[in-house]
Amino acid sequence: MVRINLRDKIKRAMPKGQALRIMSTSTLINTFGNGLFFTVEIIFLTRSVGLSPHQVGFGFTLAALVSLPMSIPAGHFASRVNIRLWVAISQSIQGLVAASFIFIHSFTVFLILTISVDIMVSITQTMRMVLINEVGGGGEDRVSFRAYLRAVTNLGIGLGTSVAGISLVIDKWAGYATLVVINGLTFIISALIFYKVPISHAERNKPEVKDEPKFIALRDGKYVSAIILNAIFSMHFVIQGIGLPIWIINYTSAPRWTVSAVLLVNTVSCVLFTVKLSKGTSEINNAAKIFFRSGLFVAAGCLVYAMASGVRSTIAVPLLLAGMGLHVVGEMLGSGAGWGLGFGLANDAYQGQYQGVWQLSWALGGIVGPAFITSLLVDLHRTGWVILAVIFTLSTYLYIPLVRSMKDRENISS
Numbered sequence: 537m538v539r540i541n542l543r544d545k546i547k548r549a550m551p552k553g554q555a556l557r558i559m560s561t562s563t564l565i566n567t568f569g570n571g572l573f574f575t576v577e578i579i580f581l582t583r584s585v586g587l588s589p590h591q592v593g594f595g596f597t598l599a600a601l602v603s604l605p606m607s608i609p610a611g612h613f614a615s616r617v618n619i620r621l622w623v624a625i626s627q628s629i630q631g632l633v634a635a636s637f638i639f640i641h642s643f644t645v646f647l648i649l650t651i652s653v654d655i656m657v658s659i660t661q662t663m664r665m666v667l668i669n670e671v672g673g674g675g676e677d678r679v680s681f682r683a684y685l686r687a688v689t690n691l692g693i694g695l696g697t698s699v700a701g702i703s704l705v706i707d708k709w710a711g712y713a714t715l716v717v718i719n720g721l722t723f724i725i726s727a728l729i730f731y732k733v734p735i736s737h738a739e740r741n742k743p744e745v746k747d748e749p750k751f752i753a754l755r756d757g758k759y760v761s762a763i764i765l766n767a768i769f770s771m772h773f774v775i776q777g778i779g780l781p782i783w784i785i786n787y788t789s790a791p792r793w794t795v796s797a798v799l800l801v802n803t804v805s806c807v808l809f810t811v812k813l814s815k816g817t818s819e820i821n822n823a824a825k826i827f828f829r830s831g832l833f834v835a836a837g838c839l840v841y842a843m844a845s846g847v848r849s850t851i852a853v854p855l856l857l858a859g860m861g862l863h864v865v866g867e868m869l870g871s872g873a874g875w876g877l878g879f880g881l882a883n884d885a886y887q888g889q890y891q892g893v894w895q896l897s898w899a900l901g902g903i904v905g906p907a908f909i910t911s912l913l914v915d916l917h918r919t920g921w922v923i924l925a926v927i928f929t930l931s932t933y934l935y936i937p938l939v940r941s942m943k944d945r946e947n948i949s950s
Contacts, residue, residue, distance in 0.1 A: 555671040555733050556681060562730040563685050564692045566627075569722025571696020572715045573634070576703055580712040585640050595643070595650050597903065603654035604899045608754070610662040611892020619667045620731050623660055627727035630656035635720025638713045658895065665891040669879060671733060682875045683814035690806040697803075752886050753893040758942050762881055763897040765938070766874055768931040769827075770901030771909060772834050772867065775924075776802060779909045780841070780856075787845045787917060790852040797853075798860040805864040813865070814872030823876035824939040826869050831932025833866030835925035842921035870932070877935065881942060 581587045587595075633652045640646045668682055703711035753759055781795045788794075817823040840859035844852040882890030912920030 556684060558729060558733050559668075559685060560688045562726040563688045565722050565729065566726035567689045567692025568696040568699075569719035569726075571693035571698075572700045572722075573696075573719035574693070575697045575700035576712050576715055580637075580716065581640070581646065583707075584709045584712050585646070587640075587643060587646060591643050591646070595647050598647065599651040599654040600899060600903045602651050603658040604896065604903070606655050606658040607662040607892040607895035607899070608889070609892070610659040611666065611753075611888045611890070611895075619663050619670075620733055623663045623667065624727040624731040626656050626660045626663070627730065628724050630660060631720045631723025631727065633720075634723060635717050637716045637720075658899070662892045662895050665878075665895065666888045667733065669887045669891065677818075678879055679814050679818050679872055679875050680811060683811045683872055686871060687807050687810040690803050690810070694800075694803040694807065752883065753890045756883070756890075758938060759881055759890065759893070761938055762877060762935070763894060764900075765931050765934055766878075766894075766897035767900035767904075769831060769834075769870060769874075769928060770898050771905035772863070772870075772924075772928060773901065774905035774909050775838075775841075775863070778906050779913055780860075782910060783841060783845070783913055784856060787913070788852045788856070789847070789849040790844065790856055791849060794853055794856055798856050801857060801860045802864045802867070805861075806868060810868050810871065813868040814875070817872040817876035818880065820877060820880040820939050820942075823873040823880065824935040827873035827877065827935045828932045830866040830868075830870035830873060831928045831930075833862050833869065835866075835929045837861075837863030837866060838921045838925040838928070842918040845918060866928075873935075877939070881939070 578589075578592060581592050582589060630653055633649055633656065636649055640649065668685075669678065671681075700715060703715050776799060780798060784790050784794050784798075785792060817826055837859045840855055840862060844855040844859065847855070878891065878894040879887070882894070909920075909924065912923055914920075916923065
């Protein structure tokens, strides 16, 4: 009897293991292409295509705003269809549009293609989160599944960024255009691999959805409150790509290469430790406490960044690296807690809709964050970092009373 039970356990575990391997391979290929393109995107659009920085910035902002609500219908749609097929279709379309960036010759074409890509990104990411909920198991397994994919994402982007340096050295349209086309192809190859994700036992026995209430997640006031808090905290990602480069180059004596150094600390740490630091976030009360802890780490990082201004470079560089060390610990803890809360606070019968709405938080942070953080640092300097530290601390602390007020609801996922 023991032998049979062990064999059954192995069989039940295999679909998840196979799904993780397939999704990891798909993610690695896709994010390698992302790393290639993101490294040269601004340079390609401004120097090779001839767009102004203001045109590029406006296009990115408009595309983010247009694609913002797309995750909601995508989540509703995901509970009714073959998610693998539609992820493969949407990601393939995304790849074709991304490769078409080599044909950009005007602001209008840039705007159309950028908006199209962002819409497909919103749809694809939402459906992937719904599929993770279905094939990743429950509780701790589901969060670990997402954490492992996050680590693979950072690895892929890091590899792509390294290879993209070749085109930066060549600095020719042909080199940048090659990376644009390769990026598009990685989406398509990744989509074909992703389509092979096996169907789980939970999916096979999932009841047919007929009269699913519309916008149920948007009518869940406390879940919307959780989304707003996550949107506020998610602005810390903007610090890495925008805030820190501005701060290091304009307000510290650290050499320019420090920008790459601090980002390398972030990438390597996320690859090595994301899965480990996501442990214990599947239980929502514990996840809320971990989220608060993550806010404290990010806040501490902000205060250390502030200290790097007005000192000589031999002190500024170690401070910036130390600040990123604190920041990335907060990022990894917050990511794990965010996944646990995003899944765990949702009504489990309508995870598609809830995950579609949860994706809004990341989009909102990405839209508001660049202008808000830039203004704080440029106008207020060190005081701006202090304000950010207070914001990240408060936004994560408020999860504790929010989750406590939701603990008696019977419809939350466990």
